[in-house]
Amino acid sequence: MGFDYEKYIRPGKLPHIWCPGCGHGIVMKGLIRAIDALSLDKDKTAIVSGIGCASRLPGYMDFCTLHTTHGRGVAFATGIKMARPEMNVLCVGGDGDGVAIGGNHFIHACRRNIDMTYLIMNNNIYGMTGGQFSPTTPFGAKASTTPYGNPDPPFDIAKLAIGAGATFVARGTAFHAAQIEKLLIEAIRHKGFSVVEILDSCPTTYGRRNKFKSVVEMMNQLKESAVPVAAAEKMSPEQLEGKVLTGVLYKENKPEYVAEYGKLVTRVQESMAG
Amino acid sequence: MSKKVAFLQGNEACALGALYAGCRFFAGYPITPSTEVAEVMAKELPKVGGAFIQMEDEIAAMAAVIGASLTGIKSLTATSGPGFSLKQENLGYACITEVPCVIINVMRGGPSTGMPTGPSQSDVMQAKWGTHGDHPAICLVPASVQELFTETVRAFNLAEKYRTPVTVMPDEIVGHMRERIVFPEPGELPVINRTAPSVSPQSYQPYDTSFGDIPPLAAFGSGYRFHVTGLNKAQDGFPTTRADIVQAEEERQVRKIENAVDDIVTYEEYLLDDAEVVVIAFGSIARSARYAVNAARKNGIKAGLFRIITYWPFPDRQIRALAERAKAVIVPEMNLGMTVHEVRRCVEGRVPVSGIFRVDGEPISPNEIFARIQEVR
Numbered sequence: 001m002g003f004d005y006e007k008y009i010r011p012g013k014l015p016h017i018w019c020p021g022c023g024h025g026i027v028m029k030g031l032i033r034a035i036d037a038l039s040l041d042k043d044k045t046a047i048v049s050g051i052g053c054a055s056r057l058p059g060y061m062d063f064c065t066l067h068t069t070h071g072r073g074v075a076f077a078t079g080i081k082m083a084r085p086e087m088n089v090l091c092v093g094g095d096g097d098g099v100a101i102g103g104n105h106f107i108h109a110c111r112r113n114i115d116m117t118y119l120i121m122n123n124n125i126y127g128m129t130g131g132q133f134s135p136t137t138p139f140g141a142k143a144s145t146t147p148y149g150n151p152d153p154p155f156d157i158a159k160l161a162i163g164a165g166a167t168f169v170a171r172g173t174a175f176h177a178a179q180i181e182k183l184l185i186e187a188i189r190h191k192g193f194s195v196v197e198i199l200d201s202c203p204t205t206y207g208r209r210n211k212f213k214s215v216v217e218m219m220n221q222l223k224e225s226a227v228p229v230a231a232a233e234k235m236s237p238e239q240l241e242g243k244v245l246t247g248v249l250y251k252e253n254k255p256e257y258v259a260e261y262g263k264l265v266t267r268v269q270e271s272m273a274g
Numbered sequence: 275m276s277k278k279v280a281f282l283q284g285n286e287a288c289a290l291g292a293l294y295a296g297c298r299f300f301a302g303y304p305i306t307p308s309t310e311v312a313e314v315m316a317k318e319l320p321k322v323g324g325a326f327i328q329m330e331d332e333i334a335a336m337a338a339v340i341g342a343s344l345t346g347i348k349s350l351t352a353t354s355g356p357g358f359s360l361k362q363e364n365l366g367y368a369c370i371t372e373v374p375c376v377i378i379n380v381m382r383g384g385p386s387t388g389m390p391t392g393p394s395q396s397d398v399m400q401a402k403w404g405t406h407g408d409h410p411a412i413c414l415v416p417a418s419v420q421e422l423f424t425e426t427v428r429a430f431n432l433a434e435k436y437r438t439p440v441t442v443m444p445d446e447i448v449g450h451m452r453e454r455i456v457f458p459e460p461g462e463l464p465v466i467n468r469t470a471p472s473v474s475p476q477s478y479q480p481y482d483t484s485f486g487d488i489p490p491l492a493a494f495g496s497g498y499r500f501h502v503t504g505l506n507k508a509q510d511g512f513p514t515t516r517a518d519i520v521q522a523e524e525e526r527q528v529r530k531i532e533n534a535v536d537d538i539v540t541y542e543e544y545l546l547d548d549a550e551v552v553v554i555a556f557g558s559i560a561r562s563a564r565y566a567v568n569a570a571r572k573n574g575i576k577a578g579l580f581r582i583i584t585y586w587p588f589p590d591r592q593i594r595a596l597a598e599r600a601k602a603v604i605v606p607e608m609n610l611g612m613t614v615h616e617v618r619r620c621v622e623g624r625v626p627v628s629g630i631f632r633v634d635g636e637p638i639s640p641n642e643i644f645a646r647i648q649e650v651r
Contacts (some may be wrong), residue, residue, distance in 0.1 A: 075334035079341025108330035
């Protein structure tokens, strides 16, 4: 018997809004499998998002779901986690949502090391609004607002997360479907702020402007550009040119914010009693 | 037994009022002249097992407050002009999703950075029209330290009862003045909690109007799983673009407050029974107005004061009634004319209305108001 995805999908909410060839559905399946593997209690799990194609994911999922304002998902999620530390809090979104308009919330959640997992589906474009360049659109690429090529250098989301203090940072691709599940399992298990960036593709608004002939070609690019971190150690800088590292890129154990606040509360209350 | 009395700053009283109302979560960002609210909450919330967080910006603070409230915890943020502007985005989100929360906005000079330490009353229109789209608004404008305490309690009660954000907007003078306050005993003031669902999680819908215009709100983590979105939504909480549903839901959200004005609108009438000159004021300026009215009475002028306590919904009916018997209305306010337009709308030309406007960071003095009373009598 195959995996029962329907256990986690809200009845009557499919089909999803994502275009044919979009990888977001693959990522959602990976998330469902990770949640299943970890046996997360649906009643005690919140899935929060901002605005954009990827941010529509929570609406399909049978959990406590919150589709918020553009870029603010992590800030709403912070309120939930602080108020109810016993809840599992997952946040999802895209590249524009997460590191452009939501960039400030993103870096501060990383710094705080608050226990939640942030899944970013990075397709290098604002898809929902028709293909404007995002902070991860490659230099020189075409978008509806870069008709002569993108003059902006892109962010590396994983490096940004590590630099800002996230204690678990991983990267995968929508092509490597099985790995998505594994990375998310490890990320959700991690006590602290975990970031999982999944490189994704938008054939509709990115691919057709940038001379990709098919969805398969875009998927193949994800496949060919990905290099697992272990393999990369044996490769020369020349061999790594144009490649992206995948797998767990960074992990450390540091004091987690909600747990530390809980200790503070205990300390204050003990000093009152004593 | 004698009651507990203290000499407190308005902002401090505001924070203590929030705690009295059962507030157990605060998210904020430092800004003059409201910071003391955050400082008191940072100190007091751990003592009662609550949580305080200083967020990275005003937008995030408003977001965290809504997130926390969705788990069933009464939640507060505090800010001032520039921060209130930033909060408008997620204030609109709280309106459309109907999540109870309280926002303190201690009014300072503006626009933009304006006069951070100077008083103002120029955010009253923003409290109603600041976030885009049609939406309900409840805004309270206390005039004393005591009232900042009790109105903050009432703000939580209204937020919980009507499932809506409520703003409490003392001007900087009220926020920073120090006065004697008598603490209400526990149980002395009513404390209202939101209505929990009476149906099973399986049949729960977050906007189920079979329960009336204010559907019960379940808490995340309590066994009820549901969807919340800032998109126009149907009764089940999921997005819709169906014209009839969107129209009905938008109308309901505004109607739930409009139909409750008798429960929400509060005001104080001072020497109005025979008043020929009526001063309409709020916040610290109402205190000047009271002096002016007293001075006028001593000089044989029949003056009275209508003090607005609930600014939104505006006390339309009461002000319309005043116009039936007054010969002149004066509206002193620390802006360049905001309340005066609302008053003119209510009186519909039946009585002359003049304003006294100051935006120089100085309060309007009793003398200025008294002089105008003499002019218009």
